[in-house]
Amino acid sequence: MSDPELEGVQRLSAADLGLRRTWQRGAILEVLADCRDFVSASELHGLLSSAGESIGLTTVYRALRDLERGGHVDVVRDETGSRFFRQRPAAGHRHYLICRCCGLSRAVDTEVVERWAEGLMADSGFADVEHTLELVGVCAECSPTLAAGEPPCRDDARDRAGCRDRRD
Amino acid sequence: MSDPELEGVQRLSAADLGLRRTWQRGAILEVLADCRDFVSASELHGLLSSAGESIGLTTVYRALRDLERGGHVDVVRDETGSRFFRQRPAAGHRHYLICRCCGLSRAVDTEVVERWAEGLMADSGFADVEHTLELVGVCAECSPTLAAGEPPCRDDARDRAGCRDRRD
DNA sequence: TTGTTTGCAAAAAGTTTGCATAATC
DNA sequence: GATTATGCAAACTTTTTGCAAACAA
Numbered sequence: 001m002s003d004p005e006l007e008g009v010q011r012l013s014a015a016d017l018g019l020r021r022t023w024q025r026g027a028i029l030e031v032l033a034d035c036r037d038f039v040s041a042s043e044l045h046g047l048l049s050s051a052g053e054s055i056g057l058t059t060v061y062r063a064l065r066d067l068e069r070g071g072h073v074d075v076v077r078d079e080t081g082s083r084f085f086r087q088r089p090a091a092g093h094r095h096y097l098i099c100r101c102c103g104l105s106r107a108v109d110t111e112v113v114e115r116w117a118e119g120l121m122a123d124s125g126f127a128d129v130e131h132t133l134e135l136v137g138v139c140a141e142c143s144p145t146l147a148a149g150e151p152p153c154r155d156d157a158r159d160r161a162g163c164r165d166r167r168d
Numbered sequence: 169m170s171d172p173e174l175e176g177v178q179r180l181s182a183a184d185l186g187l188r189r190t191w192q193r194g195a196i197l198e199v200l201a202d203c204r205d206f207v208s209a210s211e212l213h214g215l216l217s218s219a220g221e222s223i224g225l226t227t228v229y230r231a232l233r234d235l236e237r238g239g240h241v242d243v244v245r246d247e248t249g250s251r252f253f254r255q256r257p258a259a260g261h262r263h264y265l266i267c268r269c270c271g272l273s274r275a276v277d278t279e280v281v282e283r284w285a286e287g288l289m290a291d292s293g294f295a296d297v298e299h300t301l302e303l304v305g306v307c308a309e310c311s312p313t314l315a316a317g318e319p320p321c322r323d324d325a326r327d328r329a330g331c332r333d334r335r336d
Numbered sequence: 337t338t339g340t341t342t343g344c345a346a347a348a349a350g351t352t353t354g355c356a357t358a359a360t361c
Numbered sequence: 362g363a364t365t366a367t368g369c370a371a372a373c374t375t376t377t378t379g380c381a382a383a384c385a386a
Contacts, residue, residue, distance in 0.1 A: 020360050021366060041350080056368040061351065081249040081375080082350060097294055106292065112284045113301075120276060121305065126265055129305030133281075137289065137297030188340060188385055209376080224343040229376065249350080250375060 012087070027053045030064045032066050037105045038084035038098070049070065076134055097135040099141035153162055180255070187234060194219045196231045205267070205273045206244055206252035240267060244302055265303040269310035276303065 007163055012029050013021065031047050032039070039047070045060045063084050065072045073085045086105065088094065094111070096105045113133060121129040177255045179198050181189065199215050200207070205214070213228045232253050238295045241253045241263055254273065263281070280302065291298040304332060 022359070022366060024367070058369080059367060060353080062366085064335035066351095075246065077249065080349080081245065083249070083253070097288065097292055097297070099294070100296075108288060108292070113281055116280045117303070120265065122275070123263055124274065124305075126307035127265070127308075129266075129303055131267070131304075132300075132302040134300040135285070135288070135297055136299075137292075137294035140293035140295075143295050144202070166326050190341065190384075192342070210374095226344080226377085227342060231342085233377095248374080 012072060014068075017066055017072070020065060024055045024059050025063055026055075027051070027055060028060060031066055032073075032087050034084070035086065037110075038074075038086045038096075040082055040084050044085070088112050095133045095135065097137060099139035099142055100136045101138050104141070106139075185236075185323055187294050190224045190278060192221075193229050193231055193333070195219070195223065200235075200253070202239075202256050203254065205271055206242075206254045206264075210254070212274060229302075263301045263303065267307035267310055268304045269306050272307050274307075 010109060013032070019025065028044065028063065031051060031053075035044075035047075041061050041064055042057065044064070045057045046083065048055050048060070064073065064152055067087075068075060070089055074088050074096065074099065076084050076086075076096065078084065086096075089102070089107070094107050095110045097108045098105045107160070113131070117129060117131045121127070139148075174307050180201070187193065191252070195216055196212065199212060199219065199254065203212075203215075209228050209232055210225065213223065213225045214234070216223050216228070232241065235253070235255075236243060240256055242256050242264065243251050244254075244264065246252065254264075257275070261282075263278045265276045266273045278301065281299070285297065285299045289295070
């Protein structure tokens with residue numbers, strides 16, 4: 001397979017979420033499944049527009065909210081607090097290492113962290129512990145660019161909106 | 169000592185940050201140092217008002233921004249994206265386990281995670297990796313309350329604004 | 337004096353809500 | 362036919378910015 005990281009990502013249907021099927025939700029789920037990297041609500045909205053689907057931004061937000069409730073997307077935040085969504089691989093809970101320059105996301109092995117968090121729950125007296133781990137850095141491809149003294153290519157990060165495959 | 173978790177927390181002065189001393193900054197730093205748990209900008213602003221210090225909310229935001237830049241506060245987000253600040257113990261980078269019910273925060277040993285993150289940086293080809301780890305759960309004190317079927321006491325969490333010592 | 341800081345008001349950004357209309361089950 | 366979803370506009374929250382006046386060094 002060409003994309004091990006996305007193994008297990010499959011088309012969801014509204015029915016899977018216990019919701020009514022509308023063409024809007026169908027379109028949203030389809031575009032989301034095609035996205036390799038994280039997208040924000042408005043990026044997703046833009047992608048839908050580009051695809052010729054005119055869907056209200058509100059509807060996109062509501063769909064993402066429902067997906068989040070159902071645990072079907074991973075959510076990360078950037079430093080401004082806005083959220084980015086990515087359909088979750090079948091395996092479940094995952095964490096990503098994200099390039100602050102180009103937006104590339106890569107799933108990382110977080111077994112160590114997961115086990116640690118479980119132990120923590122037992123030791124601390126806390127129940128129902130959920131964890132969020134955000135890892136941002138500069139990927140190998142971007143490092144030379146940054147080292148060359150160019151300003152952070154944050155704008156390039158918006159290329160995520162294009163959902164192009166940034167993997168080698 | 170009665171509060172091992174806060175060992176190393178000390179009064180900062182504006183001078184430590186390379187900034188001019190104003191009574192506003194002094195008051196902000198003092199109230200922040202007295203806070204046991206995380207506070208939001210507006211909570212801090214409210215505390216200052218209660219203390220008789222009339223300081224603009226903008227000023228509070230700017231002070232927190234400067235503290236963050238200088239690495240003098242730990243910052244966490246709640247699920248709505250708002251930020252909460254806490255003066256960082258002298259030891260440096262720390263993570264907290266926070267009760268989603270009452271807002272109690274407890275520093276946790278994250279050495280495992282720190283080492284894992286360092287290894288990750290070496291393996292992944294990513295440079296300059298920063299990590300944020302958020303752990304929320306329900307503390308032992310709140311668990312019975314929740315188990316009793318009462319609604320999450322999220323409003324109580326606003327008691328953090330009172331900076332009362334919620335530790336035993 | 338000179339550059340920094342303050343505080344107000346206004347802007348900005350992201351997200352949510354109200355409500356009438358439209359579609360699904 | 363009853364319920365749920367949509368979409369527009371408006372509200373909302375948190376945070377940032379512009380700018381003139383006040384202040385620290």
